[in-house]
Amino acid sequence: MSLLTLEGIRVSLEGRSVIERADLAIEPGAVVGLLGPNGAGKSSLLRVACGLQRVDAGAVRLEGQDLSTAQSRWKARRMAFMPQEGGAPPRMGLGDLVALGRLPWGETGQTARQHAAVRFALSATGLVDLADRPASSLSGGERARMFLARTLAVDARVILVDEPVAALDPAHALSVMRILRDVAAQGRAVVVVLHDLTLAARFCDRLVLMTRGRILADGRPDEVLTDERIARAYHVRARWLGETPVPWEIIAHSDEDA
Numbered sequence: 001m002s003l004l005t006l007e008g009i010r011v012s013l014e015g016r017s018v019i020e021r022a023d024l025a026i027e028p029g030a031v032v033g034l035l036g037p038n039g040a041g042k043s044s045l046l047r048v049a050c051g052l053q054r055v056d057a058g059a060v061r062l063e064g065q066d067l068s069t070a071q072s073r074w075k076a077r078r079m080a081f082m083p084q085e086g087g088a089p090p091r092m093g094l095g096d097l098v099a100l101g102r103l104p105w106g107e108t109g110q111t112a113r114q115h116a117a118v119r120f121a122l123s124a125t126g127l128v129d130l131a132d133r134p135a136s137s138l139s140g141g142e143r144a145r146m147f148l149a150r151t152l153a154v155d156a157r158v159i160l161v162d163e164p165v166a167a168l169d170p171a172h173a174l175s176v177m178r179i180l181r182d183v184a185a186q187g188r189a190v191v192v193v194l195h196d197l198t199l200a201a202r203f204c205d206r207l208v209l210m211t212r213g214r215i216l217a218d219g220r221p222d223e224v225l226t227d228e229r230i231a232r233a234y235h236v237r238a239r240w241l242g243e244t245p246v247p248w249e250i251i252a253h254s255d256e257d258a
């Protein structure tokens with residue numbers, strides 16, 4: 001059974017249609033990459049998926065239950081969302097901010113920080129040594145990893161992340177994509193908005209390509225990322241040079257064996 005389904009979603013904002021019609025079923029165990037040019041509706045669709053965006057038509061179901069009638073704590077324990085803009089970090093330490101991911105479980109303060117999910121999130125994002133730093137003192141990339149860590153700390157079965165690697169250097173981008181794969185392999189469903197087609201093709205099991213509020217294609221990376229579709233969606237020409245649509249790809253950290 002799908003963990004998360006979006007059925008016949010339509011959204012308009014300030015009189016403009018933002019999502020024309022979208023149907024999506026998300027299964028556990030997979031990383032789904034949500035792609036498309038700026039303004040295609042990716043963030044709007046993620047916000048719909050986690051119940052933050054009102055819809056004009058359609059329904060979202062989480063574990064078969066209509067999200068609009070689901071109890072908020074039930075929802076918050078099952079679904080974690082990392083928005084594109086994490087906002088200015090409040091005046092607190094990084095470790096405490098990541099521990100906020102435990103709030104849906106009724107844990108606060110030190111008990112939350114001691115939770116295995118928080119320790120896992122800090123370690124997976126490479127932030128253990130920064131846990132006592134004020135969140136406001138972090139670099140853009142460290143901050144992005146902190147917000148991802150807070151999302152992972154929820155220990156939710158559905159993880160929705162909007163552009164988690166946009167601010168990251170290649171090594172950290174690689175780490176984050178591997179984390180997403182690892183958590184999906186634990187039987188979770190991961191939906192990740194990406195602009196990097198190389199990372200998307202390499203790490204996602206499935207890609208959903210959006211343009212102008214519609215889903216243009218949905219399938220395996222090699223099925224979705226055709227020259228014709230890349231041109232249609234992004235208005236760029238891509239040349240397929242074998243395994244990936246670019247002549248090189250980042251394959252591992254430099255201290256790892258080839």
Ligand SMILES: Nc1ncnc2c1ncn2[C@@H]1O[C@H](COP(=O)(O)OP(=O)(O)OP(=O)(O)O)[C@@H](O)[C@H]1O
Pocket residue numbers: 013014016018036037038039040041042043044045084
């Ligand atoms: N609050 C709003 N009011 C009016 N229009 C909005 C609002 N939020 C988003 N939009 C519009 O909806 C469309 C889709 O926006 P959305 O943020 O979902 O796109 P996106 O695919 O995530 O883009 P990007 O890659 O630039 O992040 C855009 O044209 C945007 O201008």
